[in-house]
Amino acid sequence: MNRWLSFVLFFNVFILNYAQQKDSLGIENRPLSFNLKKTIVPVALMTSGIIFDANGRESLKNEVVEERNEHLFGFTNHLDDYAQFAPFFALYGFELGGMKPRTDWKNRTAILMKSQFVNLGLVYVLKTTLKRTRPDGTAFSFPSGHTANAFSGATMLAIEYGENHQWVPYVSYAFASGIGVMRMANNKHYISDVLFGAGLGILSVKAAYWTHQYRWNRQKSESDPFAGIIY
Template sequence: MRKLVLLLFVFNFFFLSFSQQKDSISVDYKKFDFKYKKLYVPSGLILSGIITNGNGRESLKNEIVEERNEHLFGFSNHFDDYAQFAPFVAIYGFEWAGMKPRTDWKNRTAILLKGQIFNLGVVYLLKKTLNQTRPDGTAYSFPSGHTANVFAGATMLSIEYGEQYKWVPYVSYSVATGIGVMRMMNNKHYVSDVLFGAGLGILSMKLAYWTHQYHWNKPKTQNDPFAGIIY
């Protein structure tokens, strides 16, 4: 159990160490700046998920599952099925509560949809293609869709509110990490599934911001009807 707790602590610290990284997009719709360093976290998580799911994975997987079965045998709840959507509710709920987001609701919704189409599309394709067995014996283990979903939401929430409200990334990524942990506690996923899902969720939403053109809700320009007339 100590190994599992240590792993989860490092997992959470990893996100919180980088969650305050400034991802700039201003209210005048300046494009989300692409920087290579913004790929470090999601790429590292995706690579870690692939490595722990590759050669020699069985020993690590079995060790963690054995730890879980020894200390949390019979543990089961459905909280993670609902809590995975909490960041998405907060993306709009925080604005309703008086907090100022970086992007208006129309562009924000377009970004969310684009990010989730890519995110959940990749999850679906990998699950169907690989068809790996979960710790509880059911199908479609890799990657964790719940984790990919909640980390996508946490990333968007942090981008929208994190610059003005420094506590938002800490809360959002802590919630996301908790969901990933709960997927393992519920015996639904291996650590490799969760790591890859977290990286995919973060990368998907950043890609949506990087490629967004902000066509919606642009301020209308007023044309002078007398332009070109000599008085």
């Protein structure tokens, strides 16, 4: 968790420095309206994670671990520790490469920070409250923070660039799914941890977009000296 918080602080400094060099022009900042249907997938993932954790903890989990130990015994790497952050760099890197996002960098960064506050905050609370044991015997398994992080980044990429570049959602969610699979291959998480983490990551980002007021980067009225300051 300390590594995540350090990354978030570093990432915000990186973004501010990047924004001074390149301003987002010609971006409409279209709000994302709440759509109940858009909650079906993340809620289904989280519900599945809860069900597997509660009812299938011994049978399904042990079966997955046995399969892992049979085919991937001794497998371990730390690629997922770093790859989980790749979607966040792509969130700004794609724009730098010429792709047009849905939201300008100021509002995009505000949405990112709000969604991460909810996402990482809930992951931390659930881990320290439930204290589920990982497959390798260590603590704090449920939910998978790496998976939640990867899926939150993938969701932002899909929202920001998916409309103009239809390949982005497929690639971003496939990449996030790979992080979840790698967490199980590394014997760090059960499938229930990964499913719940994926749903949490998606839903936290969607909620941030639905509630965002787009108050950043507004054009100030020349006739009102207080425009953009007190409202």
